[in-house]
Amino acid sequence: MTTSNLETVLSAEDVRKSFRVGEREIEVLHGAHLELRARERLCLMGASGAGKSTFLHVLGLLEQPTEGRVQLQGKSAWELAMSERAALRNRHIGFVFQAYHLLPDLSALENITLPARIAHSYGTVPFDKKLHTSEARDMLERFGLKDRINHRPNQLSGGERQRVAIARALILKPEIVIADEPTGNLDTATGDKVLEILFNEQSRRNASLLLVTHDERLAKSCDRVLVMVDGQIEADSEVMIPQ
C-alpha cells in the first residue's frame, strides 16, 4: 500500500514547545512537523528524551504548543475554544498510553464505554447504552477478555489492561489512534499479542495509527517511520516500508 497520495487526517507544522523549569525556559520541540495520512500506520522513533511524547501530546490536543499549528478535521485545533477542542479530541482521537491509564473505579466495560458517555454530552454521538455496551463486549470478546467484562483494572494483568485501553480508544471509531509506547510496560510475548490486536483493529476500521516505539522490529510492520532527534523530525528519516 502506498500512502503518499492519500489525504492528510492530522498534521503539525513547525511545532515548538518550551517548558519553564524554575528560571529557565527549555525548548523541547524545535519546529517539529508531521503529516498523518488516512489509514496509514506511522511509526515515530527516537532516543529517550528526544521529545516524542511531548510531540504526541501536542498532536493529541493535550499540550498547547508554544508555537506552530496542528490541523485536524480541516481546523487549526489550537485556535479553537477549549470545549470545541475537547469535543474534537473525544470524537476523532483515541489514545493508548504506556501506563494504560484506566479509571480504577470503573469496570472494564464501563472504562470502554466512557468516551461514548462523554461524546453524548457534546451531542456528537448520542450514548446508546445497549449499542455501545454490545460493541464493547464484542471487542472484549475478540481481544480474548470475554470473562473480564466486569473486572476492575486492578483485577487485570498489564496485557489485559492494555487491551481494555485499546478497546476504549476505539469505541467511538476515531479516524486517528495515538499510541505512546503501548507495549513499553509489557514483556515481549504479551506486547506482541497486544500489538497484533491493535494492528488488526486498525486495519478493520481503516483508522490511522501514530505509534511511538523503541522496538526496531516494529518499524517493519509500519507504512512509514519517522525519527525524532532532539526535538525535530530528521529530514531524511521518512522511510517507506514496502509491504
Place this chain on the structure above:
Amino acid sequence: MYVRFLSWRYLLRRRINLIGVMGITVGVGALIMILSIMTGFLEESRKTVRGSLSDVIIQPLNLPRADGSLVPKSAERLLEHLRPDPRIEAVSAHLSWGGILLQTGWDVSESEYRLKDPQGSELAFAQFVGIDVQDEFQATQLREALEREGEYRIPVDDVENPFAAPATHDEPEFYEWVVVGEQMARVHNLYKGALINLVTVVPSPMTDELEPSSRKFRVAGTFRSGENEIDLSRIYLDRWELSDFLSDTHEFTQVLVKLKDYEQERETIEADLSSELAEARLIHHAKSMEVRTWESFRGPLLGAIKNERVLMGIMLALIVLVAAFTVFAILMMMVTEKRRDIGILTALGATPRSIMSIFLMIGMWNALLGCSLGAFLGILGAIKIDAIEQWLSATLRVQIFDREVYLFDHIPSVVSPIAVVAIVLGALLATALFSVIPAWTASRLHPIDALRAE
C-alpha cells in the same frame, strides 16, 4: 450525563464520603429537632403563662396625682366599671404580697435548716395572693389548677370552697386556711393541716413605715398551675384575710381581666383600656403602663425563650458548617487522589468545566443525602421526642426530662415546615460553597501533569 455517572460512582467507591454525609445528617437532624422542641416550648409556655396570668393585667399605680388625689383603695369601682364591657368575659381582683414561708411546731427544724443555709438558695420566697375564689375561677384557670393531678398533690376537700377547713379537722380553729403550690408542698414537706408561718413586712398605718409582721396559716391543699415558678412559690388565700394580715393598708394590687376574644383585641386593648380607665380616674395615668396584656407583662420571659432558640440555632448551624468543612476536606483529598483520573478524563475529551462539575456534584450528593436523611430523622425525632426521652431515661437510668420540675408534663415540639426548608437550603448552600474550591482546584489541573501522577 457522565458527570452524574462518575460523581455518583466516586461517591460510592469512597466510603469516607459517608463521614460527610453523616456530619450533615447529624447537623441538619439536630437543628430541626432542637428548633422544633424550642418552638414547642415557646408555644407551650405562651399557653401556660397565659393561663396563670389571664389576658390583661391592670395594676393601678398607688401614687398621688398632681391634684393630690389617689386611685381608689377598693377594687369594687374598677371591677364594676369593667364587668359590663362587651369585650370582657370575666374580672378578678388580686392582692399580691411577697414574704417568706416558715414552718412551725414539730417541723420548725425544716425552716431552721433553710435559714442556716450559707448560700440562701433554700430559703423560700413566697408570693401571697389574695383572691375572691368565684371571680378567680371565672377569670383564670385556678379551678383546673386545683383539680390537676400531680405526684405530690394534696387535694382540697371542696374545690368550690378551697379555703374552708377540712371536714376531718375537728380541733377548735384559730387559723385561716391557704392553698399552696404543689412544688412548694413538696419542697417543704407540707401536708394537709400543716401549720405554716408567713413572714413579711407591712406598711404601718400609723407611721407609714414598713414593719415586720407574721401570721400562721394552715395548709388546706395544693394547686398545680403547670408553671414551675408559680407552683414553687405561690400561696392562695382569701383576699380579705390577706388584707387583714396587711393591716388593711391594701385591698387589691391587680385586677385580672379575661377577654372574650384575646387574639382580636390584643393589639388595641392596652391603649383603649388605659385611656378609658384614666378618664374614669380608676388608674393613675393613661401612659404609665398600668394596663398590660399578659404578653407584654411576660415579654422578658417569652423574649428569653426566643433568644435561646436563636442562640441554639446558631450553635447547631455551626455543626452544619463543620460538616460542610468535612465535605471540603474529603473533596480536597479526593481531588489529590484522583489526579490521574482527571488527566485521563481530559485525554478522553472532558472539559475543565465538566471536571469541576463532577466534584461539585460529589459535594451535592453528600449534601442531598445528608439533608434528606437529617430532615427525616430530625422530624421523626421531633415528633417522637417523648418516646425517645423515656427510652433514654430508662436505658441510662437518669431522669432527663423531669416532668415534676418542668413547666410541662410532656416535651412539646412543633415542626415548622418553613424552618425545615430553610435549614435544608442552608445546608445545601453551605456544602455547595465549600465544594467550589476543591472542584475548582480539580478543573485547574494540567492534564499531562495529572497523567504523570503516580
